[in-house]
Amino acid sequence: MTDKIDVAIRRILVAIDGSNHSLAALDAAAELAARLHADLAGLFVEDIDLLRWAGLPFARELRYPTVSDHPVDECAMERQLRALASQARRALEEAAARRQVQCTFRVVRGRVAPKVLEAAKEADLLTLGFASRPVSGRVKLGSTAREAAEKAPRSVLLLQTGSTLHHPVVAIFDGYEPSRRALKVATSLTPAQGVSLTVLLLCESPARAQTLQQEAQDLLRLLERTARFHLVGGYTAQHLLAALTSRRGGMLIIPNSPLLPPHEVQRLVDELHCPVLLVR
Amino acid sequence: MGQVKPLEPGALYRPCDVEQLDFQTTDDLEDLHDVVGQARAVESIQFGIGMRRRGYNLFVLGPPGAGKHAVVKEYLARKAATEPTPPDWCYVNNFKESAKPTVMKLPAGQGEVLRKEMEQLIEELQTTIPAAFESEDYRTRKQEMEEEFQEQHEKALAEVQRKAKERSIALIRTPAGLAFAPLKDGEVVAPEEFRKMTEQQRAQVEQDVGDLQLELQRVARTVPKWKRDTQQRIKELDREITKAAVANPIEELKKKFKELQVVQEYLEAVEQDIIDNADDFQKEEEALSPGIPGLPSLRLPSTVHFRRYRVNLLVNQQGVSGAPVVYEDYPTFSNLIGRVEHIAQFGALMTDFNLIRPGALHRANGGYLMLDARKVLTYPFAWEGLKRTLHSGFIRVESLEQMLSVVSTVSLQPEPIPLDVKIALVGDRFLYYLLYQLDPDFQELFRVATDFEDDLERNPGNDLLYARMIATRIRKSGLMPFDRQAVARIIEHGARLAGDAEKLTAQVRYIGEVIRETAYWAKEAGHQVATADDVERAIQAQRYRSGRLRERALEMVQKGVLLIDTEGDKTGQINGLSVIKLGQFAFGRPSRITCRVRLGKGEVVDIERKVELGGPLHTKGVLILSGFLSAHYLPDEPLSLWASLVFEQSYGGVEGDSASAAELFALLSAVAQVPIKQSLAVTGSVNQHGEIQAIGGVNEKIEGFFDLCQARGLNGHHGVLIPHANQQNLMLRREVVEAVEKGQFSIYAIRTVDEGMELLTGLTAGQRSARGRFPRNSLNHRVEKRLKAFAEARKEHEKGQKTGTGKRKGTSRKKKGSS
DSSP states (O other): OHHHHHHHOOEEEEEOOSSHHHHHHHHHHHHHHHHHTOEEEEEEEEEHHHHHHHHSTTOEEEETTTTEEEEOOHHHHHHHHHHHHHHHHHHHHHHHHHHTOOEEEEEEEEOHHHHHHHHHTTSSEEEEESOSSOSSSSOOOOHHHHHHHHHOSSEEEEEOTTOOSOSOEEEEEOSSHHHHHHHHHHHHHSOTTTOOEEEEEOOSSHHHHHHHHHHHHHHHHHTTOOOEEEEOOSSSHHHHHHHOSOSBSSEEEEEOOTTSOHHHHHHHHHHOBSOEEEEO | OOOOOOOOGGGTOOOOOGGGOOOSBGGGSOOOOSOTTOHHHHHHHHHHHHOOSTTBOEEEEOOTTSOHHHHHHHHHHHHHHTSOOOOEEEEEOOSSOTTSOEEEEEOTTHHHHHHHHHHHHHHHHHHHHHHHHHSHHHHHHHHHHHHHHHHHHHHHHHHHHHHHHHTTEEEEEOSSEEEEEEEETTEEOOHHHHHHSOHHHHHHHHHHHHHHHHHHHHHHHHHHHHHHHHHHHHHHHHHHHHHHHHHHHHHHHHHHTTTOHHHHHHHHHHHHHHHHTTHHHHOSEEESSOOOTTSOOOEEETHHHHGGGOOEEEEOOTTOOSOOEEEOSSOOHHHHHOEEOOEEETTEEEOOGGGEEOOHHHHHTTSEEEEEHHHHHHSTTHHHHHHHHHHHTEEOOOOHHHHTTOOOSOOOOOOOEEOOOEEEEEEOHHHHHHHHHHOHHHHHHBOEEEEOOSEEEOSHHHHHHHHHHHHHHHHHTTOOOBBHHHHHHHHHHHHHHHTOTTEEESOHHHHHHHHHHHHHHHHHTTOSSBOHHHHHHHHHHHHHHTOHHHHHHHHHHHTTSSOOOOSSEEETEEEEEEEEEETTEEEEEEEEEEEEEEEOSSEEEEHHHHTTOBOHHHHHHHHHHHHHHHHHSOTTSOOOEEEEEEETTOOSOBOSSTTHHHHHHHHHHHHHTOEEETTEEEOOEEOTTSBEEOOSOHHHHHHHHHHHHHHHOOOSOOEEEEEGGGGGGOOOOHHHHHHHHTTSOEEEEEOBHHHHHHHHHSSOOOOOOTTSOOOTTSHHHHHHHHHHHHHHHHHHHHHHHHHHHHHHHHHHHHHHHHO
């Protein structure tokens, strides 16, 4: 059964915009690709909005952190985007070479989120950074990531700077089919030894938890794995955060659960500081 | 005047009266805690120790092996035990200026307590401080502050964004910063669409964007200030939290040391420093440098940060009672003064107050320090360092490089420690007098000279003390007991080592050697108690072991390589005696001295002097005997002889005047043309009045000649003439004494030249009569007669010369006349 899922992820798309978060996503994507023997596809989107804006006669940007005001024109923006694209290509090639995986790279022009979602159709997993370049110190899910999280037809892996795929893997389990898939993905993404698996049982009552645990255990037995179980006790982000003893490190696998409203998922993701895999 | 009689056997060796030793074996004797026969030295040590004033340090001088170290150490230890234990000394970090570590003086034993307490405190704080920072309360408060900042920031941005949105303008993120772009249907207005707008619309958009940009700039400029304020508040919070965590343990420590103001102040400084550097307690480990590619990153363990709260206990007096007595046997500069060590960290040398190491002066502070003068003078700058420290009264730990100003890198300058120590320098007499003369500081710093005697009086009381000293040494070395005959023999050996029948050597080291070696031989012989024979065996064995050269010299004489006659009579030839000292072993050796005379102008040529083989004392001896000759015989006539004196077959130098009597006898024999008995040998110096004076090494000299005669066969005529004053020095070997007892060998103690000449020639010397003449045919008469003949011949010769000159002049005149 695990083999079946391994085959399912053959192509990983990683959206690279040159930001540190996207480079973390690239690194995780490359590692997964190596682990699952998948191909790596890099995508750089030349933001059409930026190019349009740069074409306006009064286009000026306020640079950080110098807080200096500079005029910008279309040519300069084209150059900047080209430079970012080639940076992204280099980073991809280096990461792929390091992990010895096949990679392709593509530059497209358009609005970022639609282009990424479009490209994601051809892949089995979409990997991207939490945000591009946040203005304030607090990292919140960026607009592209948010849109991808909501609309992506495939599973989405979101990463932040400094987080890796090592450390314990936590999967949410509610007994529905997506969560069963999530559990399988969880086992396929983690090597058999060394990384422990924790399953959060999404239910309110201990009795239900027992049933869920039994189900999960049956499934895991087939996958030749063991796990530790925790009861979540509610269906809000707050409940889930409380259940996650440590918010840093590890990877949280969230299934497309009918019990979890999308805004709660979004709130949860905003508060987390660990890699998040949204399984479709 | 009759001939001098040979000395009785009893005068040749003064045995120790066994009867007066009232014990059977050394086990019956009590230990001797005091030193024998060094009353002067002991009094001087006691004075030196008691005199607690600067400059009254001791210089202990005396012969080697006199037990100076042991005696001084014993007395110092006795005195030190009654004195108060000096304080502990610690170096701690100077929180204001870490390059100048602070010194702390603590009551004895408290240093160790403080050191341990500080270690514990740091260990405790390493958990309590991080725990305080892990607490819910702290995290919430810190998060609140951070949130506040973020909210402030976001709120300001949101406000700008809101204003922008009102005007259908979006705040967009560019690769390098932020910008404003007009929107239409949720998308950025394309340039061509913008151009399609009316001029008024375009102006409005530009105006709006410009306003928003200014607004954003204002916000962006305020952000760093908010950030700074937040960080400051967080820092204040950190300090507050740290203070709360530290206050209690520090307060407890302060209570423990409430009587020590210096510790109170130190702990306050520590508390303040911990509060100022709370971060250190939160770091697990810190990267020292950004990683070098290919190398593991260099990391410093967290303990490095806490080194500054440690206590470097330099002098620990815990469990010590009394003042310290320290003997430093390797007194280099840094071993005396202390040093600052360095540790290599990633290629750089680092140091701090923890690496200050004490020197002997630190350890001895408040007590006594014993040093070997020779070593202190030998190690570079050790003497200078010691003197400077004694002068200043402070121990200033400084590296040699700093002292010599050869490096100027930043190093530590530890606060100096007040010095209160009594130094006992132990050394040779030679060094003492040299330092006294050449080093003005020495006189000022070492005012007490403790002079050890070379020997002590030999009397029944001292014999018994000597026996107890021997017994003590036997017991200390764990040896078998000695019977009283053995002890008596060792005492006799002590007299022999002193070179005097009425003295005992104070160089107890050599006595110790004999004791240990006796025990060895006794054990070899299977004895339970060492006997006199064992002692004799040990002495003989010592003599044999170091006798290679002596035997070689004897062999040379035997084989006729070195010409020495021990039979017959020879004119102008005599056997002199010299001593060769090799290390501790000395032996006597006969030398042939010859003299030739002829008519001359009153000159006695010392050939040794001419070829620079004779030392000044030897030359002096020859000049003295010339003085005797010219004044004793024909004082009214010019001395009209030329004489040459030489040590035959001597290829090394000759020094000392102990052969001057022999030289005079050879000269008189040559002048009087009277042969000298070659069966006799002579030692002694002579003065201008013809008196024979004492010399050194008399026992070895007699034994040297005896050995030769014995090897050739004693015939009853052999003997040695020694100065009368040397009689008391006689402690001859048993075989010499036995030969004398059997009449095979004789020793004569002479007072004057006349006595010597009578023995050597068999003629009467003769005294001047009332008319001033020597009796006819007496020896002196013959000398004077020959000298008179020389004088007359000289007159004749000089007259002849004058006449000869006249004739030549006459001839010349004749020639002139004839011409």
